[in-house]
Amino acid sequence: MEAYLYEWLGLIVRWLHVIFGIAWIGASFYFVWLDNNLQQPPDWKKQQGIKGDLWAIHGGGIYEVAKYQLAPPQMPPHLHWFKWEAYSTWLSGMALMFVVYYLGSPGYLIDPAKADISATTGVLIGLGTVGGVLALYEAMIRSPLADNGKVFGLLLFAILLLVDWALFQVFSGRGAYIHVGAVIGTIMVANVFLGIVPSQRALVSALEAGREPDERVARLAALAKLRSTHNNYLTLPVLFIMISNHYPLLYGHPHGWAILAAIGFITAFARHYFNLRHRNINRPSILAVAGVMTALLVWVIAPSTGNSNARPDAVVDDATVSGIVATHCLACHASAPSHPAFQAAPAGIRLDELSLLKSHGDKVVQTAVLSRYMPLGNTTGMTDQERQQLGQWLEHNRAKP
Numbered sequence: 092m093e094a095y096l097y098e099w100l101g102l103i104v105r106w107l108h109v110i111f112g113i114a115w116i117g118a119s120f121y122f123v124w125l126d127n128n129l130q131q132p133p134d135w136k137k138q139q140g141i142k143g144d145l146w147a148i149h150g151g152g153i154y155e156v157a158k159y160q161l162a163p164p165q166m167p168p169h170l171h172w173f174k175w176e177a178y179s180t181w182l183s184g185m186a187l188m189f190v191v192y193y194l195g196s197p198g199y200l201i202d203p204a205k206a207d208i209s210a211t212t213g214v215l216i217g218l219g220t221v222g223g224v225l226a227l228y229e230a231m232i233r234s235p236l237a238d239n240g241k242v243f244g245l246l247l248f249a250i251l252l253l254v255d256w257a258l259f260q261v262f263s264g265r266g267a268y269i270h271v272g273a274v275i276g277t278i279m280v281a282n283v284f285l286g287i288v289p290s291q292r293a294l295v296s297a298l299e300a301g302r303e304p305d306e307r308v309a310r311l312a313a314l315a316k317l318r319s320t321h322n323n324y325l326t327l328p329v330l331f332i333m334i335s336n337h338y339p340l341l342y343g344h345p346h347g348w349a350i351l352a353a354i355g356f357i358t359a360f361a362r363h364y365f366n367l368r369h370r371n372i373n374r375p376s377i378l379a380v381a382g383v384m385t386a387l388l389v390w391v392i393a394p395s396t397g398n399s400n401a402r403p404d405a406v407v408d409d410a411t412v413s414g415i416v417a418t419h420c421l422a423c424h425a426s427a428p429s430h431p432a433f434q435a436a437p438a439g440i441r442l443d444e445l446s447l448l449k450s451h452g453d454k455v456v457q458t459a460v461l462s463r464y465m466p467l468g469n470t471t472g473m474t475d476q477e478r479q480q481l482g483q484w485l486e487h488n489r490a491k492p
């Protein structure tokens with residue numbers, strides 16, 4: 092019963108996290124779009140301090156949007172601050188991390204073959220990394236480094252690369268990926284909380300007091316701009332990490348950290364194309380290069396087909412394979428799992444019949460033969476020889492398409 096309710100908790104928190112995330116990223120995409128589509132307003136609007144004009148139709152109504160150079164002559168009574176979208180995404184994301192990785196199934200986080208650490212140590216390393224990198228980022232952006240956007244960007248990428256690599260050495264691939272995501276997401280939310288919102292607040296209070304925004308306000312605004320540029324480039328990589336837990340093909344790969352770095356780089360680079368285009372610079376070569384890099388990545392990490400070491404006559408019999416699956420998989424992948432953490436077969440994958448094993452053949456090869464993602468955390472101690480036997484049996488018996 093407890094495990095059953097725990098599943099529901101996970102479902103609800105995950106659902107909320109996705110909803111909040113959509114609200115945040117959606118608003119942020121919308122404002123980027125808005126800024127890039129503002130038209131020159133007519134003179135009578137310009138005289139009121141309006142610098143951009145936009146008309147749109149949505150949901151059965153026509154909207155008139157006006158962006159002021161600075162602010163309207165009188166502050167409106169209700170000014171909406173877009174900040175809770177970001178905060179609630181972070182709060183629900185951290186809650187989800189606890190539910191799934193810290194309190195739920197430590198097998199998602201800990202891979203004894205890499206580092207045989209306790210769940211508590213895992214949590215401390217995870218949270219310590221998130222907090223540590225945030226502190227470093229905040230120190231950097233408050234230093235003279237912030238005056239050189241390019242160097243800052245490169246350094247940030249190098250730091251994230253190091254974090255990615257280091258986490259991959261201690262955590263399971265999946266655990267490492269999600270923690271890189273948590274580090275990036277935390278930086279993004281801190282950018283809102285510690286930089287962008289305070290800068291807006293300083294601007295609003297200067298205007299309310301009837302003061303021209305002074306140098307301090309201008310400095311805060313410049314830093315806020317840098318922070319939102321970082322958020323802009325980090326958006327696509329962090330969204331990728333959010334869905335990456337469906338792809339053991341990537342995080343289960345022996346060089347999973349490098350794959351994550353490559354995808355992060357490619358997506359941020361592709362984002363650059365759209366950012367330039369918004370400034371009326373059209374450089375399709377960027378998209379072409381990103382496409383070529385993606386194709387190269389797909390090619391480089393492709394599993395070698397045809398096990399060249401296997402003797403063609405090395406036929407593994409059904410009984411051996413049934414035994415391997417029973418020992419290493421069925422505690423979880425059965426219609427009524429005996430493993431206390433699972434109410435139903437995880438990922439909907441049941442392996443309690445050889446026909447099912449065949450039909451899931453490709454995924455089984457991916458997770459248990461080519462990578463060591465399964466059995467989760469290898470708590471049953473599956474050997475390389477057993478993996479090879481499983482692979483050979485599937486090679487011979489795979490349901491032909």
Ligand code: HEC
Pocket residue numbers: 198336337338339416419420421422423424430437438440451454455458459465466467473
């Ligand atoms: C301790 C429980 C446990 C054991 C033992 C286990 N699995 Fe899994 N398996 C899971 C969980 C949990 C998931 C879902 C993981 C995810 O969503 O990333 C999963 C997912 C899978 C998937 C689907 C991956 C995907 O991309 O959707 C396959 C295939 C799989 N397991 C095969 C196996 C095989 C083969 C074995 C035995 C060699 C095995 N598992 C042993 C818990 C287990």
